[in-house]
Amino acid sequence: MEITILQFIAQMRSELATIVACIFSLFGESLFLVALICLIYWVVDKKLGERLVFVSFSSMPVNGGLKSLVARPRPYTTGLVSRVEVDNPLISTMSLDPYASFPSGHSQMSAGLFVSTACHIRKKWAAILFVVLTVGVMCSRLYLGVHYPTDVLVGAILGTLFALFWDWMYRKHESKVSLVFALFALLSIGLAFLFPDDKSQIELCACAVGAAICIPLEHKFVKFENAKSGKARLLRLLVGFVCVGIVFGGFSLLPFEFLEGLEWKFAKYFLTIMAATLVAPALFKKLKI
Numbered sequence: 001m002e003i004t005i006l007q008f009i010a011q012m013r014s015e016l017a018t019i020v021a022c023i024f025s026l027f028g029e030s031l032f033l034v035a036l037i038c039l040i041y042w043v044v045d046k047k048l049g050e051r052l053v054f055v056s057f058s059s060m061p062v063n064g065g066l067k068s069l070v071a072r073p074r075p076y077t078t079g080l081v082s083r084v085e086v087d088n089p090l091i092s093t094m095s096l097d098p099y100a101s102f103p104s105g106h107s108q109m110s111a112g113l114f115v116s117t118a119c120h121i122r123k124k125w126a127a128i129l130f131v132v133l134t135v136g137v138m139c140s141r142l143y144l145g146v147h148y149p150t151d152v153l154v155g156a157i158l159g160t161l162f163a164l165f166w167d168w169m170y171r172k173h174e175s176k177v178s179l180v181f182a183l184f185a186l187l188s189i190g191l192a193f194l195f196p197d198d199k200s201q202i203e204l205c206a207c208a209v210g211a212a213i214c215i216p217l218e219h220k221f222v223k224f225e226n227a228k229s230g231k232a233r234l235l236r237l238l239v240g241f242v243c244v245g246i247v248f249g250g251f252s253l254l255p256f257e258f259l260e261g262l263e264w265k266f267a268k269y270f271l272t273i274m275a276a277t278l279v280a281p282a283l284f285k286k287l288k289i
Helices: 002-010 015-026 030-044 046-070 105-121 124-143 149-172 174-194 199-222 230-252 256-260 262-287
Strands: none
Touching: 002 124, 002 149, 015 124, 030 046, 030 105, 030 230, 030 262, 046 105, 046 149, 046 174, 046 199, 105 124, 105 149, 124 149, 149 174, 174 199, 199 262, 230 262
16 A cells, blocks of 8 residues: 555656655755754744754654664665655765664654744644645655655654653743753663664764753853844854854764764764854853854
């Protein structure tokens, strides 16, 4: 049944449809969404940015654990449906793990962030817009031939559940959100040890642990507030991305053997999160922007 659905969708492929699918799929790409979270955290709404950090780094280690546990082959490995071959700096279908189909990380990540944002805004237009975007991401992964329908459906359900959980936490137990997220960070450490061959688990673990430590430290010692002017927002983006870029790019200059070491990979992502959630906000305060 699922192959039949994918074959039906594959018949609709065209150059224009592929461009549209790639645009929607971009909304589930980790690099794009992390940049978007930074933008929201630094210049739009600090509280919403924190919520999106908690949703993302509590949800995605679970996604990675399920991928490793189930190890479902992607649909194109069957030979009954092809994938759309895309490989550029923004999106790639060529570098995917062929045995990490279930559940869809793009669907889970986008659903978590979009539903969280809609819950925060609490406007009808936001709910409609973000449902459309989430469904668009789900359909794009089917169109590209890299997931089954059940992959994207379960991914979206999991992302939505995490978003609703954190919305409940912020509404009912806001004082405990950092403590609860710390428990998810511990879970991510356990998953990293349980699936040591999955390097993405090390990256997610580092991000979760970094956020669990640095966001409470920011609350205690930095306490930066939302930007008051357009000029301050532009300066924050410049300072913030330079700060993160120095850390992330600096590790890229290390010899390959260092980058492949799990301890260096952990350090790279931990320090990147520290730069984004603690160092950059401290610079905003210091520079009065």
